[in-house]
Amino acid sequence: MLELQQLTVAYGEARALWDVSMKVTQGELLCVVGPNGAGKTTLVNTLAGILPPRAGRITMEGRDITGLAPHRFCEAGIALVPEGRRLFTGMTVAENLDVGSYLPAAKAKRRETLDEVLALFPALTARLTAPAGELSGGQQQMVAIGRALMARPRLLLLDEPSLGLSPLVTAAVFDAVRKISQGGMTIVLVEQNVSQALRLAHRACVLELGRIVAEGEPQELMKRPEIRQAYLGV
Numbered sequence: 001m002l003e004l005q006q007l008t009v010a011y012g013e014a015r016a017l018w019d020v021s022m023k024v025t026q027g028e029l030l031c032v033v034g035p036n037g038a039g040k041t042t043l044v045n046t047l048a049g050i051l052p053p054r055a056g057r058i059t060m061e062g063r064d065i066t067g068l069a070p071h072r073f074c075e076a077g078i079a080l081v082p083e084g085r086r087l088f089t090g091m092t093v094a095e096n097l098d099v100g101s102y103l104p105a106a107k108a109k110r111r112e113t114l115d116e117v118l119a120l121f122p123a124l125t126a127r128l129t130a131p132a133g134e135l136s137g138g139q140q141q142m143v144a145i146g147r148a149l150m151a152r153p154r155l156l157l158l159d160e161p162s163l164g165l166s167p168l169v170t171a172a173v174f175d176a177v178r179k180i181s182q183g184g185m186t187i188v189l190v191e192q193n194v195s196q197a198l199r200l201a202h203r204a205c206v207l208e209l210g211r212i213v214a215e216g217e218p219q220e221l222m223k224r225p226e227i228r229q230a231y232l233g234v
């Protein structure tokens with residue numbers, strides 16, 4: 001579905017991604033793990049069209065989308081749930097969700113998609129008219145995921161959805177991610193919560209210092225001593 005070829009991304013002179021090539025297959029949940037500063041956020045922001053690559057190519061469903069504006073990435077079927085959620089805290093939950101469906105194709109199905117989002121996150125139904133900033137961290141994360149789903153994407157990018165959440169709330173968020181995946185959505189999930197994320201994932205890749213250093217089935221990766229030591233603390 002999505003292919004990256006030899007992607008290089010830099011902030012000024014500082015390179016954050018080096019020659020990254022990878023494929024995301026339709027329907028899979030790909031987990032990207034790696035230490036702080038490895039380039040995970042840079043990677044998903046590049047996949048969302050927010051950061052233009054210095055070199056390399058991004059192809060979505062066979063179409064070259066390298067260098068297009070972020071809203072063109074959205075039109076191509078890619079939606080991002082950014083790190084730290086980035087909600088409009090003074091706007092209501094309903095208004096935040098609406099922001100996600102601004103493209104004509106999504107707007108036409110707004111009511112239907114909203115019903116799907118509320119079926120996934122029933123707790124939001126009673127909070128639709130509340131300012132998003134008044135919600136708990138977990139509910140805010142649900143709004144952020146819901147907002148991305150309102151765009152009716154074919155590829156969902158999630159940047160550390162468990163950040164700052166308690167273990168119980170994290171489990172609920174991961175449960176929702178599993179349901180979205182089981183519904184057929186293609187997902188790229190960046191997570192610090194490695195053991196839980198790997199349990200969800202169909203495939204995983206490890207990013208270190210801007211390069212992919214390992215890739216494979218989660219079960220296989222978890223058997224490797226260096227991965228167990230670095231990411232699973234065992």
Ligand code: ATP
Binds near residue numbers: 035043
């Ligand atoms: P974390 O888990 O801490 O979010 P990450 O794996 O997502 O880390 P990135 O945030 O993508 O890593 O950062 C990759 C590299 O790029 C780091 O060396 C970081 O310092 C650098 N970097 C990130 N954002 C910027 C920026 N806006 N300007 C300059 N350098 C940046």
